[in-house]
Amino acid sequence: MKKREHKEINFHNKEFTDRTRDKISSYYSITRISTKFYIDYLEQICGNKNLLELGCGPGYRSFQLSGFGANVTSVDISDVAITQAKLIAEENNSKKNTFKVMDVEELNFKNGSFDIVCGISILHHLNLERVFVSIVKVLKTGGKAVFLEPFGHNPFINLYRKLTPKLRTEDEHPLHIKDIDIAKKYFSSVQLHYFHIFTFFAIPFRKFNFFNSLLKILYEFDTLLFKIFPFLKKN
Numbered sequence: 001m002k003k004r005e006h007k008e009i010n011f012h013n014k015e016f017t018d019r020t021r022d023k024i025s026s027y028y029s030i031t032r033i034s035t036k037f038y039i040d041y042l043e044q045i046c047g048n049k050n051l052l053e054l055g056c057g058p059g060y061r062s063f064q065l066s067g068f069g070a071n072v073t074s075v076d077i078s079d080v081a082i083t084q085a086k087l088i089a090e091e092n093n094s095k096k097n098t099f100k101v102m103d104v105e106e107l108n109f110k111n112g113s114f115d116i117v118c119g120i121s122i123l124h125h126l127n128l129e130r131v132f133v134s135i136v137k138v139l140k141t142g143g144k145a146v147f148l149e150p151f152g153h154n155p156f157i158n159l160y161r162k163l164t165p166k167l168r169t170e171d172e173h174p175l176h177i178k179d180i181d182i183a184k185k186y187f188s189s190v191q192l193h194y195f196h197i198f199t200f201f202a203i204p205f206r207k208f209n210f211f212n213s214l215l216k217i218l219y220e221f222d223t224l225l226f227k228i229f230p231f232l233k234k235n
Helices: 005-016 025-045 060-069 079-091 128-138 155-163 177-186 198-205 211-228
Strands: 051-056 073-076 097-101 116-121 139-148
Touching: 025 060, 025 116, 025 139, 025 198, 025 211, 051 060, 060 073, 060 079, 060 097, 060 177, 073 079, 073 177, 079 097, 128 139, 128 177
Parallel strands: 051 073, 051 116, 073 097, 116 139
Antiparallel strands: none
16 A cells, blocks of 8 residues: 555544544535535436445435435545445435445446546545546546546635645645646546635634625625636636
């Protein structure tokens, strides 16, 4: 096992044992807009499809996706997370969810097994060349890869990451334009949607009743900003 993978396993096993993310989940409340975009898109395309979720954690999204009618196989490098996910699946008698401990850079499935491969905040942990090769191998012809990732050109994301170093491993690397160029080597079409510049300013107000309204206003402002100043997507 490579040193980086060993560190990732230890970090995420501890994270899912201590439920570290749950303690600071309110800080991620602004991401509900981008997460909804991701989930809504998958809901439109995943019915009765074979879907592979990378970096599934305890499986919260996995069960949501199977609820849309997909046959969901979910993998994570953390055996602790997969154990938790299997327990939830057993408790809910879930028939459309399968969970496996697996290194996503070396997916152990037959070629062309899946219509969709997806994940949230997983690619930036990985060697992109290796994981893209692995994804392409298991995707069917015409299949889709759908991911929601932090973008390294966003100054507010970078500031937040600097303020919370214990929430991640030292090998993580938010995606940059050069990483998008790598994706274009492996996929015939790469489409991007951008979120969260001024929405970060809503974080201090997350406990107030007007938080949702403020978040919506800032999201609309972000959307307008990206249209007027497209260079913001790269800077």
